[in-house]
Amino acid sequence: MKLDDFDRKILAILQKDNLTPQRTIGEAINLSAPAVQRRIAKMTEAGIIRANVAVLDPAALGNPITLFVEVEVISETAAQIEEAKREFARTPEIQQCYYVTGDADFVLVILVPHMAAYEALTRRLFFGNNNVKRFRTLVAMDRIKTGLEVPLGA
């Protein structure tokens, strides 16, 4: 599916605030509300819009600590990697998980209420998994920019 300038402008607005009325979007880009609505529907259908979500404040919800963890595994067979992916994906404290090249195999973004919770998590996920060779933790002191915004060209 190919996008024109209208589509990109709509997406730019929606990824900042998807509760913006379609009528308002239309006014901003010189299009009628139904036209906006049809374009949104099409992009949602095409999977360009993956989800519509509320972004919550982790600290206000009892998870003030953000951690980064690089995990290196011992055996990188397809089966073991798949198993690791599944395990990470189903752990709620793991907010984000990527499989990477380089010195590490996985990068995780983790949210916890306190360090004791992280300690318990490491015991379960890393020490309790004999395919984990090594992991390295970085503790976030400041969340300067969080979000899922995608750069939308010019």
Added chain:
Amino acid sequence: MKLDDFDRKILAILQKDNLTPQRTIGEAINLSAPAVQRRIAKMTEAGIIRANVAVLDPAALGNPITLFVEVEVISETAAQIEEAKREFARTPEIQQCYYVTGDADFVLVILVPHMAAYEALTRRLFFGNNNVKRFRTLVAMDRIKTGLEVPLGA
């Protein structure tokens, strides 16, 4: 502000799909639509709900490459750290930025169309900044779990 069970259930729904009608939410948790609406308004007011956004597919929008970068700076004076934060925050390719303790000072999540774009970015952000001591890049091969979901207790 303190939250009860209703609030947490509402948030759980909204952070998965904030386009869910309030009436539907109400039915799911046994509350009327106006009650749901008032709770959402209050939580938004309190900053617990930080934003409402559409999540877009980076690959579909021409940014198929996700990178992690750890940046170590030379001088960690308050002024220089603040300047670095501002610079990272205003760079659109930097989707996420955290100030961390440990071996590195910053962790960045970056989206680019291709490696040449990243190369140009490193030149501008890191080589072009004489307070950057070192940076280490990890390339994402698979985005297993992306999102901003916060674990919501029981």
Added chain:
DNA sequence: GGGCCATTTGCAATTTTGTTTCGTCCGCGC
């Protein structure tokens, strides 16, 4: 124990928003 205040609820009315319909226009290929 009784009464009072604050809070929150549900219902119903109102307003706003999203969605569908329909006729028109534009660009393209035949």
Added chain:
DNA sequence: GCGCGGACGAAACAAAATTGCAAATGGCCC
């Protein structure tokens, strides 16, 4: 030049959000 497909806007329509209001609930002081 003619017909076709796609996208548009205006208007009608449906659905959702929002507001006003009265009633229920719960704590607290007397």
